[in-house]
Amino acid sequence: MSGSTEVGAPRPVPVIIASHPLAGFWPRSTPERPWCFRRSGKAQSPVERLLEQFLEDPRFSPPVLVVGELSVRAATEQTASWRERGVHVLAVPADTRNGTAAVLAALEIAARKRRALVAYLPASLEMDDGLSPVDALARGTAMLPRNRMAMIYTRHARPGDRGIGYVTGSFLGGSLHEARSVLPPSAAESRELAMAANDLHIPTGPVVCRLDTLIEMVQHVAPMLFKSAISALQHADRTGMIIRPHPGFLSLVAGFGVGDIMASQRSGVVLNTLGEHMRTLRGWADIDPAEESGAAPIRIGVAGLPQHRIIQGSAGIFICAKGQESEASRFYPSPGSSDFARSPGSHLRNWGTEQLVEEEYGIRILRLEVSPGMVLPPECHFRRRETWSISSGNAIATVDNRVESMVAGDHLTIPQGAIHTLRNVGSEPLVLYECRIGAYLEDDDRIRTTSLSRMAEV
Numbered sequence: 001m002s003g004s005t006e007v008g009a010p011r012p013v014p015v016i017i018a019s020h021p022l023a024g025f026w027p028r029s030t031p032e033r034p035w036c037f038r039r040s041g042k043a044q045s046p047v048e049r050l051l052e053q054f055l056e057d058p059r060f061s062p063p064v065l066v067v068g069e070l071s072v073r074a075a076t077e078q079t080a081s082w083r084e085r086g087v088h089v090l091a092v093p094a095d096t097r098n099g100t101a102a103v104l105a106a107l108e109i110a111a112r113k114r115r116a117l118v119a120y121l122p123a124s125l126e127m128d129d130g131l132s133p134v135d136a137l138a139r140g141t142a143m144l145p146r147n148r149m150a151m152i153y154t155r156h157a158r159p160g161d162r163g164i165g166y167v168t169g170s171f172l173g174g175s176l177h178e179a180r181s182v183l184p185p186s187a188a189e190s191r192e193l194a195m196a197a198n199d200l201h202i203p204t205g206p207v208v209c210r211l212d213t214l215i216e217m218v219q220h221v222a223p224m225l226f227k228s229a230i231s232a233l234q235h236a237d238r239t240g241m242i243i244r245p246h247p248g249f250l251s252l253v254a255g256f257g258v259g260d261i262m263a264s265q266r267s268g269v270v271l272n273t274l275g276e277h278m279r280t281l282r283g284w285a286d287i288d289p290a291e292e293s294g295a296a297p298i299r300i301g302v303a304g305l306p307q308h309r310i311i312q313g314s315a316g317i318f319i320c321a322k323g324q325e326s327e328a329s330r331f332y333p334s335p336g337s338s339d340f341a342r343s344p345g346s347h348l349r350n351w352g353t354e355q356l357v358e359e360e361y362g363i364r365i366l367r368l369e370v371s372p373g374m375v376l377p378p379e380c381h382f383r384r385r386e387t388w389s390i391s392s393g394n395a396i397a398t399v400d401n402r403v404e405s406m407v408a409g410d411h412l413t414i415p416q417g418a419i420h421t422l423r424n425v426g427s428e429p430l431v432l433y434e435c436r437i438g439a440y441l442e443d444d445d446r447i448r449t450t451s452l453s454r455m456a457e458v
Helices: 048-055 069-078 099-112 134-145 186-195 210-219 223-236 258-262 271-278 289-294 325-330 453-457
Strands: 011-018 064-070 090-094 117-122 126-127 149-157 165-173 176-183 201-208 238-240 243-244 269-272 278-280 306-313 316-321 346-349 352-360 363-370 375-380 384-392 393-401 401-405 411-414 420-424 430-438
Touching: 011 048, 011 099, 048 069, 064 069, 064 099, 069 090, 069 243, 090 099, 099 210, 099 223, 117 210, 126 134, 134 149, 134 201, 134 271, 149 176, 149 271, 165 186, 165 269, 176 186, 186 201, 201 210, 201 258, 201 271, 201 278, 210 223, 210 271, 210 393, 269 271, 269 289, 271 278, 271 306, 363 375, 393 411, 411 430
Parallel strands: 011 064, 011 117, 064 090, 090 243, 149 269
Antiparallel strands: 117 201, 126 278, 149 201, 165 176, 165 201, 176 269, 238 243, 306 316, 346 352, 352 363, 363 430, 375 420, 384 411, 384 430, 393 401, 393 420
8 A cells, every 4th residue: 555554643523413304304394403313203303323433433533513504402412421422513604615614624623633633524425235424434534544635435336427537546455446537517528438448437525534634635736725614713602612704804715625625636635445335315215214104295386376485484384475574483484594694684585585694894795685487686786886695596797788697606896887687597596695895785775677677487
């Protein structure tokens, strides 16, 4: 084997990513209480089971649990006994991708121990044949050569895989291979050739990194993310072992994935093909088949009604005529609301929600969440320009006579005086950040127009 396994190194720190509700678990899973904190007939929720396994395994340090900001209450309820044993809970904004969450966790761990291994894994990770993901990670971290910075668990690529792919290189022994090259989804021809040779591998979830080299790499590859994460943690709200990074510093860097960061450093990456035995949960049937058969998903069908909206709150679903959305607050919390709101500047709009995340002289950043099928009204401004940055979802933007499709990661600048509107064309909420820049940023610098109303309603 190339290199040698480090002897006497600090125990790895597991980081369990449980910040995203999974689509296959709706509607019995909500952002306030996602599937991983659900109490069923089983003695423990999935997260509780993982935490206990890591705490009882002497090969690991106490874990860090990453959750969405809306599920802090559920996480607090179900991790109380574990926090007494050293478990930290990191609550991130709801639209934070796993790469940004990983960097926040790494910096938080580095404040206590700089020289360590960090083992990232999704809370939805499962192993075939009843194997333990904790044992698989422990054996993998013990095999990581001293001269390599990271290990990625992978499986052979299959037709239709669209994620970042790694081409295997030299065999290092056991289940380890070098990563010879990285192929993005756009490299279709090279991916087909590598797949034909059975050399193309796709990550399955877990990633093991050396903490110090990971932080150095993020500084070089994503300096804005690095600085924003440091500031967010410096101004974090800390209550015991629960850390809530300040969301204002993360407003424009929430879209980094682990693959985006790891793909920039191929030379120090090892592939662990044990990922062939790993999978991620896709629905309740994967956890409790008996309950799945007795509780079919809720279906909602509406016909013959005027324009209406369907609002899902933490306690149920509310159907109302268009323009009556505010009535939902009498029955359920507003979409995206919780006792741990990101900031006090959150308002319910006809098209969704608007939240102030950061403001200084000459600049104001708002987080907008546009409900499926809804449209930001056509308008223009004469004393400021704006930039839309899509965090998640799919949209069609119209600026004067220009029409553009937008997806996560896209940016669009709107000059002063331009008539603009934005439509959510997806089935999930559209999350974007609106950055206003100018000498005057108030809402009364707004002229609503009917010139694009017909297009907005199409």
